Amino acid sequence: MSFQCYMPVRVLGGEDAVARNAKLLAGLGGSCLIVTGARSARLCGAWDDVTRALEQNGISYRAYQEIGENPSYESCERGAALAREMGAAFILGIGGGSPLDAAKAIAALAANPGMPWQDLFALAWKNRPLPTALVGTTSGTGSEVTPTAVITDPTGRKRGVSHPDLYAALSFADPRYTYLLPRAVTVSTGLDALSHATEGFLSPLCGETPAAYARQALPVLCRELSALAHGAELTPRAHAALYEASLWAGLVLNETGTAYPHPYGYVLTEEYGVPHGRACAAFLPALLERAEKYTPERAQAYLDAAGLSREEWMSMLSVLNRPLPKIPAERIDALLPRFENLKHYRNVPGGCSAQEGVRLFRALFL
């Protein structure tokens, strides 16, 4: 028996989740900074729902709409300055992983003025971060249910900041906000969710609770992504199914963390602009092969849970993962020090090493 769980976020899902639960926002304080990207929060309808809920509850707000993909430390620090200036009681993020993660980082930075940037990544803040409320608008990140913010540090590197203080107080998950997502975004965020569920389920450290969550996520993700690989239309039903599955996958991520697809994927995103989900999923076939070698029963249990044959699963990924970059040998070899001693290796069947990482990059991208 390995029942274990900790996920203190109050998650409110379903249509009209924000309007139905607007009163809970008042419990977080009387003013907030809304953190979003440039446009999508407004286009999808979340902005209107959120501001109406805030106004109905007498909560004043200001908007900070400067969050791009792979949010930078600097953009978070600017948001934190704004939050301090207005005396925000809480931070409300609207968006996919980038604004949600940025909201968490801003909550920590706002409460700790003058803290050196290194201390954010070292989890060395002195004051407890402000509370956050998150409103998800994509089906992938899992950020709604994890204590993690992935932020690009001032040296240009994507790094995960993970601490229980960063769990949101509230996460709203209204699938309607995902209905207008472009196909490419839906595929990439869906692949991100698939990576969370896969990396967690195949981890030697996966206990019974995350395994149960993965068994909720995997069949739906594989059914919907496989249909997309075969050219199916995107429908509201498919969007809603993907969103729900992404939350289950987020719960897996929350319990297990990730294996090498995530940190290796960061390289493809930072240097070659591959969207995050596709960047991670590029490494999933190799991860399954590793599981087949070191923990074959688990690999089979994975495919059973996914509801696809090995061939169907591989074919789905090879369609959805295209195109992948070509990387010169000298660039690959230069990654060696970066791949040393990653904590993610504990989640890899049979373990892993920097050398093996470099070999994998050569096999995939040379």
Add this chain to the structure above:
Amino acid sequence: MSFQCYMPVRVLGGEDAVARNAKLLAGLGGSCLIVTGARSARLCGAWDDVTRALEQNGISYRAYQEIGENPSYESCERGAALAREMGAAFILGIGGGSPLDAAKAIAALAANPGMPWQDLFALAWKNRPLPTALVGTTSGTGSEVTPTAVITDPTGRKRGVSHPDLYAALSFADPRYTYLLPRAVTVSTGLDALSHATEGFLSPLCGETPAAYARQALPVLCRELSALAHGAELTPRAHAALYEASLWAGLVLNETGTAYPHPYGYVLTEEYGVPHGRACAAFLPALLERAEKYTPERAQAYLDAAGLSREEWMSMLSVLNRPLPKIPAERIDALLPRFENLKHYRNVPGGCSAQEGVRLFRALFL
């Protein structure tokens, strides 16, 4: 999509859960009151594990071992006085539902000296309850993962006190503590867990998250309880499986609450001494029949999840539920006012009324 969840307890399950996670106790403060029943906490090994963990972390403690079955308000108030006297920073409950529920009530009472007893049941405390840590020793209550304490009020009535302030900070679930439980206790606590999963899954308000938890709990509970009904030996494997399933069932309970089997069962317990789990399970066949009438697809989904045919399920309950009391007609009819407007009726397929409750009692116990 109806993904919804809130369960902020950090649950630490598995063998040696207390020893492996002893340091987390220090985060709750430097002194605690240990709340237990008279003997079982010591017999099962939990007492030694807990006191060793407290000592290793420099946490002083005092024991309050006066919690009986269906703990009374008065016994909780005496515990609270002791906690205040020693200046306890937190309350640590060891046991089945009774000591765990009592620990939650003591945590609220200790922080609110002089509060009238009615205010506990009205959730009207002014000061936030002390934090609690719970160490479960039976496979049924679910108290480890709910914000509920069932306490017998000064008028002799069992009443649920349920508030987010009452979630434990930590819950330890080491299945070894359940290995020596007598067969009758294992059956009754297992039936309690089965009631939680069944009442939740059959509720018209059951969303996708509790349904997923129930699908974890039901097949295991039905397999193990059915084996016990057929005379199987109790093994450590069976105990551990039942404990884990009881935690999943507790997660169902946490999200949905209960239907009529719980409040109706309280009558059998208060007046006829029927153990809590058996008292609730006495009403499960009627609840399934109601689901078959009003929500037949859901009833079939329930049996599919349980992994038993209808006949097998009914036969399991009829064996394990014996003996049930006989109740005179005038006592049954006198229950009418008690059964008016129970909030639990919202969880009953087709709804319910006090009159129907009385008719059910007449059918079952006359």
